[in-house]
Amino acid sequence: MTKNNFHIQGLSRLEVAAARERYGINRLSIEKNNVFFTALKDLVAEPMVVLLLVTAVIYLVRGQNGDAMFLAIAVFLVAGISIFQNSRSKAALDKLKSFTQSKCRVIREGLVTDINSYELVVGDSLIVEEGMSIAADGRIVHSNDFSVNESILTGESLPVFKDPLSVEPIVFQGTTVVSGLAVVAVSAIGDQTQLGKIGRGLESITVEKTPLELQINNFVKKMVIIGVIVFAIVWAINFFRSADWLASLTKALTLAMSILPEEIPVAFTTFMALGAWRLMQMGVVVKEIKTVETLGSASVICTDKTGTLTENKMSLAKLYLRGARQFYDAVELMDEKKARQLVALAMWASEPIPFDPMEVALHEGYHKNCDTDERPGYRLVHEYPLAGKPPMMTHVFENESGHRIIAAKGAPEALLAVSGLNIEEKKVIESAIRKLSAEGYRVLGVGRGLLDGNQFPPVQQEIQFDFVGLVAFYDPPKKNIKDVLEAFYKAGIVVKIITGDNPFTTQAIAKEIGFRNGNETISGDALLALPEKEFGEKIKHVNIFSRMFPDAKLKIVNALKAAGEIVAMTGDGVNDGPALKAAHIGIAMGTKGTEIAKDAASLVLVKDDLSKMVDAIAMGRRIYTNLKKAIQYIISIHIPIILTVFIPLAFGWIYPNIFSPVHIIFLELIMGPTCSIVYENEPIEKNTMLRPPRPLVSTFFNWSELVTSVIQGLVITGVTLLIYQYAVNAGFSEQLTRTMVFSCLLSANIFLTLVNRSFYYSLRVTIKYKNRLMFPMLGFTLLLGLALLYIRPLAMFFEFKSPSAFQLAVSAGAGSLSAGWFEALKWVKRK
Incomplete structure (x- = not known):
């Protein structure tokens, strides 16, 4: 909290509590679907669940109660895994929503404080300034150079200037501040605002599927x-062959279960949602989940200079x-009256x-060097x-005796254009600008307006100005920016600086940071x-x-795209709003970024640190x-x-x-967690950021x-069927043959999981990857498989016959080799 300079006390804590009790919180009412019934509906729509239920019913009709019960339990297991994954995804997204809750600034008990927008109450003194989205309806009580864009309500995109003396000194929730600052007495919040009254139509907005999501859905279909x-x-x-339609249906359903890759959509949702959650923990708030899949493809980063590189x-x-x-050092000016x-x-x-x-x-600087502070008078x-290209701004101040100050500042070129200087004078000033800019300073021109009377022209450029001088600011480069740029370059990403500053200052900073x-x-x-054509080149x-x-x-953004x-x-x-919206990945700054920039962007860097983009x-x-590894594993197995x-x-x-279906569903229950949980937790491979970006x-x-x-x-x-033929030729029973085929597939599954951790690095390297879920999951799979083979009731239920050590070694060894x-091939690829 800080003291305010507006001479406004604002509400007390008791008044805030009373207003909240009377008017509620500042949030639009949105219909919420019943979470349980939504999850149930999604679950019943899953093809695997439908197949399991149908097969269970067939087993019941045929009197195979044990198989029917197992499949019923399997339905609950599949449902449990699905709900667990969905809950993880939903929890991650809910956390992101709470983290991206918009903020606002109010005066309470004489102090300026930042609060969540939903905490705003009727009667609050709300401070809004350039770039902010207005959080409630209210009346302007103080303003400086204040204008708003009300297109969200009126459709008119031009800014509207307002002050306490305007015909309608009212601002509305959802509109954005284009310029200046104002203090607003809040008169309506939540559903009572103009936006709230017309906002019910916003609830039906649907989100388009991303290209990757469409590809995956198309593959599954x-x-x-x-x-x-x-x-x-x-x-x-x-x-x-059998004329038994129920038995035939069961066997056909077994194959249908084996074909359905229902793990793929679950894996996609899990990877994207948990990826967004992991990014948030790193200080990068993803506003749109689709951005997660785009990030790895970024090939050009367009960055501004001030506050990003500096x-x-x-x-x-x-x-x-x-x-x-003459040049002066701004640190000490007590003896330099004109400076x-x-x-x-x-x-x-x-x-x-x-x-x-x-x-x-x-x-x-004024406060430090002035003899008497004239601002209060x-x-x-x-x-x-x-305004203007390049821009400048002008203020007219007057005291009680009628003495007037007309002061302007802005881009030096803008002031030079309105100062009536001759060519020689301009050349001298331009030389001074280049000298300061080449040293990395941000330079502004300053002028004194020459205007009599109270008839102010419509635009400041019509006023005659006396060019007084230049003021130069130093904004040091960020300490880590050299390393950040080097990381982008190693990853094959081109960096471009797009700034409002002049070229000399920008080049000086660029040289300093290794651009x-x-x-x-x-x-x-x-x-x-x-x-x-030349523009594109x-x-x-x-x-x-x-x-x-x-x-x-x-x-520039559209041409690069x-x-x-x-x-x-x-x-x-x-x-920056239009360009941020147009870019594949719009990146707003969390600390100094305006609400407009944050609203237009697809992700926000919480601490304005570009290294977080790396x-x-x-x-x-x-x-x-990792998603590709998971899906390739699913296809292979x-x-x-x-x-x-x-x-x-x-x-x-x-x-x-x-x-039979019980064997297929067991294998499915192993594969689901492996691809969705284990592969999602895989660390980044060491060569990932040394490769060029993937084309989107x-x-x-x-x-x-x-x-x-x-x-x-x-x-x-091929190896599994060889084991089948080996068992048949050795005269083994159907139960033992099934056991050896199953053991071969199970060991192949375990080794495929390990081998596919990398399609480049060897198992000797990837075995050292830190994945706390990998070996517990594979160990559990192995123990469960052994239990099915050697615990008699389970073996009987699955129609297995416990194999000898040699038989198990043959089938498991063959399975290992079939994946190993x-x-x-990876060794050859590395060579």
């Missing part, structure tokens, strides 16, 4: 269609007086209650907001003047863009890689299950029905990777 066709074929074959800790460092043609007057004039050109770091520095009688390919710069005006090889404005930023780049864009101001991109690549059920039946082998347009199931998974599955199938051969 195709597998379901294949499952239906094969189901019909198997049922027909069995019915033709500390945004402006200190007044240097001055230049036009009249004296102190320049600081004073720059201060008068600033907001009376400063919030911009440069304006804060000017107020501090003057009032603001007219103001021109920051690559920063020799050429171009301004926003020059860029937009280029023909379309220019943005490819130029990496520093100076004196940029919203239209130019937006066009059109060139096939995956664009990440950082921003913090109102003017972590976020690494996390995006890790999530994508489904193939031998499908073919081990289908081939003996189709070719009329001696034991045609080697597996590339299909998730590319041909080479799909072929790899299919070959893995076919090899496991891939290690040799």
